[in-house]
Amino acid sequence: MRRQGAKGDEIIEALIANSATFEKKTAFSQEKYRIKKQKKYAPRVLLRRPSARSICEAYFKKYPNRIGFLRVDALSLLLSLANVSANSDILLVDMVGGLLTGAVAERLGGTGCVCNTYLGSTPSPVEIVRTFNFNNEICKRIVRAPLHDLCSDQTGTKKIDSCNAELNVQISTISIEEMPLPSKHEAADSQTIVSPQSKMGKAPKAGEKASEEALKSWKENGFSSLIIAAPDADAWNLVKVLLPLISYSAPFAIYHQYLQPLATCMHNLQQSKMAIGMQISEPWLREYQVLPSRTRPSMQMSSFGGYILSGTKICSS
Template identity: 30%
Template sequence: MGVEEQENLVKLGSYVVVQKQNFRKLVKITDKPTFTLGKEFIEMEQLPGKPYWTTFKMVSSKNGKRNVALEVAEKADTMEELCRGIISGTDNRTITDDSTSQKLSREEIEVLRDAGKSSIEIVGSLIENSSSFAAKTEFSQAKYIKKKEKKYYRFLMIHKPTLSIVQDIYFKQDCNKINSLRMDTLSQILSYSDVKADGNYLLYDSGSCGLTAAALLSRIGAKTTGNLVHLHPGNQAQMTLVNALNFPDEQLKRMSTVNLYTFLRLNYQGESEIIRELVKKHIIWKQLKESEKNNGDNEDIPNAKRRKLNDEDDDDNDDNDNNDIVVDNGDNIIDDIIDDNIDVPDTFKEPKWLNETRQAVDCFKNTKADGLTIIAKEHPSNIIQALLEFLGTSRPFVIYHCYREPLQETYIMLKQRRDIVNLKLLTNFCRNYQVLPNRTHPEIMMNDLGGYLLTGYLVD
């Protein structure tokens, strides 16, 4: 089996898109036996090792009434043949909806489902036992068949996750999770940022579930020389959609996820000050734990200070904790206890985030960034002023915000600078259309959110 064929197989730990008719869901293949789809529990033991775009039939399982097993099917049933040759009426006004036109009871329909009948057979039985179906108009008949097909459809298809698919899934479920980023807006961000395969790019994202990072990393591509520094607020970056696209390890290693405050502080203050604070906190924790082990309490450290240390959550083994570095607000507990002249103990280990931050800072020491992208939920003016220092001359920057007013204020602020040119504040309105025979019209229930973009160039 070739490398390309192996890449098209579902693997344990990878993500897949499960599609049932028009509904799609992102699922991670794990050791867990099932995943939820509506009110049913789908057993996933048949998925690993199968190629993407495989169609599965949902059959009854022995593990429970709500559990559903999967079997590989050649193709899914469709209702196209069922709709052919059906006599239709010309007017629905003579039809009375009193629930007596259907001769099959609910128990008889459940017997058909438990017997493993296909959706075509079940819907066909419903049509044969309906006294009012033939009197309905052609449009009403198609609507009825579509409604029943949705209820009794028993086929799934497994798709390979792509950027457009995962964006569509999250935008339809809850657009706030991806900061209301539409696909056309995301494509404009990639275009205005001038993302290429051989550049170094800087991204700040404060809440899009990793959608923008996944888009930039996908545009940079695998087996290239491009690098991406992903800045984020808080302790951990949102990497859900980055992991969902199943990037190879080589491509993921060229993306660094760094806390914004740590990145700026390491760049301007140097790492000696940061290591000094980390060592001090490490010693304090060792003293505190040793004292509590021997005496049950530490008399040298007041209870208020102990609570402050506990609130800071400075466990040396926590590699993702970037809150070890806090702004000095005049109540520096550590400096009250330990002298500045200290030696690094042998038990001290540098956290992984410090090494990753160091690499990110070194990435922009010799060469500036080829593009700057900011996806902000907060006001972006201070962020853009801090990060323009790392952008190269004649290079573009793009700022996205869900609302217009913060970008208007940022536009006025940047317009006063002489090193910013070609400033543009823009937005797009994309209207979806339903295109069907004899009923083509704009979609009524659609989401008009798409955000606003502020673009420009940094010059000398």
């Protein structure tokens, strides 16, 4: 019937008419049979605007290892414990594919700034941010900065920037000298083709490098809060470097799939007297099926949602 161009509803009605046991079933079994056949022969697609909850649930069901097994209730608790609100400057270590970066930017709503820092010279991939379909205003608020630039002083950064500028000038001059000069026809063609593109402005992308003014402001005033989601990194090694970058009395929240790294980090923070009000939370979620006379917990649920260490930074001196 599919090859003949029959619709899904027609196929379902034909299956019901040819079924010898359909009339003997109860009303509940008949409805269940219809739903089962509808999923196979007449699927329905509902288009929705992407959100942090829907994206997190989709990745958790299909690719949980890409987001560090971060469940939606753990994500919401992580944002609440870090006090993510409007006009805040949030420092992130996002090693869960960009899900945390997108969730923080969504809650900020085009205000404040999201700075995703990383170790080394290669930033962590944040490809999930593209699925949020943010506008240009929100994309401008998502920046990246290596940890070396955030920790170094102003004189050091100026020296590094000047050295990099000199190297770039040398490379550009060498490449220009080695390139052959174009002919008159090629020059005319290049002018007609390139000049309209140069006038067009490029749309901002999420994850651009932070400006010098923003880095200077963060070094002087500190960040509003710190959020870490790095399942493959040691929590204490990150916290002892990143915690001095946030302002005093600022909250922090650290997610990890296992308990022991957070327990070790909490013990070291207590010994060094760098934070107060620390606690390790384990989110708990139970899904229910809500139907007439059939309300009960779901048959298959996730029994584990990771752990979150939260606290408030204080002056250790």
